[in-house]
Amino acid sequence: MKKVTCTAPVNIAVIKYWGKRDEALILPINSSLSVTLHQDQLKTTTSVAASREFTEDRMWLNGKEDDIRHPRLQSCLREIRRLARKRRGDAGDDGFSRILGYKVHICSVNNFPTAAGLASSAAGYACLVYTLAKLYGVEGELSEIARQGSGSACRSMYGGFVQWVMGEREDGKDSLAQQVEPETHWPELRILILVASAEKKHVGSTAGMQTSVQTSPLLKLRAQSVVPERMAEMIESIRQRDFEAFGQLTMKDSNQFHATCLDTYPPIFYLNHVSQRVISMVHRYNAHYGQTKVAYSFDAGPNAVIFTLEQTVNEFVEVVKRCFPPESNGDPFLKGLPVSPAPLPQKLLSAVECDPCPGGVRYTIVTQPGPGPVPLQDLNLDLLGSDGLPKQSA
Structure with missing residues (x-):
């Protein structure tokens, strides 16, 4: 039996992908750009084993057997x-050809909520493709394959700041992810994920996109007239580490994405009352300082992703706690990178004053930009045992 275990990251789009021009190949109607989050806080871990003893391909996801078909x-x-067959055939590697004939067992776990609008499919498919490539000795460009699992998965094949170029070819060969800057480029950048709901969303991204493409005139305008200019502006703001420009573009693009969801018929509501309160809180905070110190982004779900700089984290977390008092259910409200208590000036308190919404934010994950997929060297962290079945701890 040959076995490989790897991890892959979540990415959060700051210029959103919504809508496909080809459903089978997952070709987008516009380019997009994302920030890869650090795997110390959010990741998918996948183990793949190949053995001549296996009678069929099988898969387990988060502890339960899933449909591999x-x-x-x-x-x-x-x-x-x-x-793998093509490259191994060229190299004449008979040993590898044997493994290609074996069935595989796949076991995958997320350390964050699945299907709740936190890009679980992106991390999951990126990890699957990367791990399979390691198992079969495939090297080189893999984002095209990851894209065929989940569109945004192609961006999780790289760390840092990543663009998914929509491409023009009908076969999708030029619809690929490219790293704009590595994770080390903007060391002060921090990302806070305010988890408002860990429940599975009511309208999945695939179904939502299909309806939007069919019914939303705003979506067509966005893809053709808005996104190309925003992509260029966003890349420049990242390269210049210009948070004012980065933050404003991020919020405007998030708003327009959700406007296309409302413009869809029937309309799609991914944001809830907590999401709306977060938006209001962010704008009041920025207005107090007269500059963009924090920025929000929402994917297809109610959870807010907040971008800010390191020096703002402590104070803004205190603001979040005031607006969304943590419920004492035994679980920590803050996870991830350390946060220190900070005093809130009275003028700031008055500026962000809101009706408290206890438990509206269940917990907050504090993270930063991180690297792309990596293989795990520690065999104790394999999810599959020596029999090729999930370990009990998985």
């Missing part, structure tokens, strides 16, 4: 195996 998963398996 899912078309997108099969597409990733098929493409990685095809590349």
Whole structure:
């Protein structure tokens, strides 16, 4: 039995992807750009084993056996195996050809809520493709294959700041992810995830996109007239580490994405009352200082992703606690990077004054930009045991 375990990161789009021009190949109607989050706080771990003893391909996700026949998963398996056969055939490696004939067992776990608008499919498919590539010895460009599992997964193949170039070819060969800057480029940048709900969202991203493409005139305008200019502006703001420009663009693009969801018929509501309170809180905080010190972004779910700089984290977390008093249920309200208590000046308190919403934010994850997928060297962290089945701890 040959076994490989890897981890892969979540990414959060600051210029959003919403809508496909080709459903089968997952080709987007516009380019997008994201920040890869650090795996110390959010990651998917995947173990893949191949053995001649296995009688069928099998998969387990977060402790439960899942349907490995899912078309997108099969597409990733098929493409990685095809590349492996081609490259191994060229190299004349008979030993590797034998492994290609074996069935595989796949076990994957997320250390964050799945299907709650926190890009779990992006991390999951990026990790699957990367781990399969390591198992079969496939090297080189993998974002095209990850894209066929989940569109945004292609961006999780790289660390730091990543653009997904929509491409123009019908076969999708030029619809790839590219790193704009590495995770070390902007060391002061911090990301706070305010988890308002860990529940599975009511309208999945795939179904939501299909309806938006069919019914939203705003979506077409956005893709053709708005996003190309925003992509150029966003890349420049990242390269210059200009948080004012970065923050404003991030919020405007999030707002427009959710406006297209409302412009969809019937409308799609991913934001809830807590999301709206967070938006109001951020704008009041920035207005107090007369500059953009924090910025929000919401994917297809109610959880807020807050971008800010390191020196603002302590104070802003105190503001969050005032507006959304933590419920004492035994779970820590703050997870991830350390946060220190900070005094709140009376003028700031008056500026952000709100009706407290206890428990509206269940917990907050504090993180920073991080690297792309990595193989795990510690065999004790494998999710599959020597029998090729999930370990009890997984």
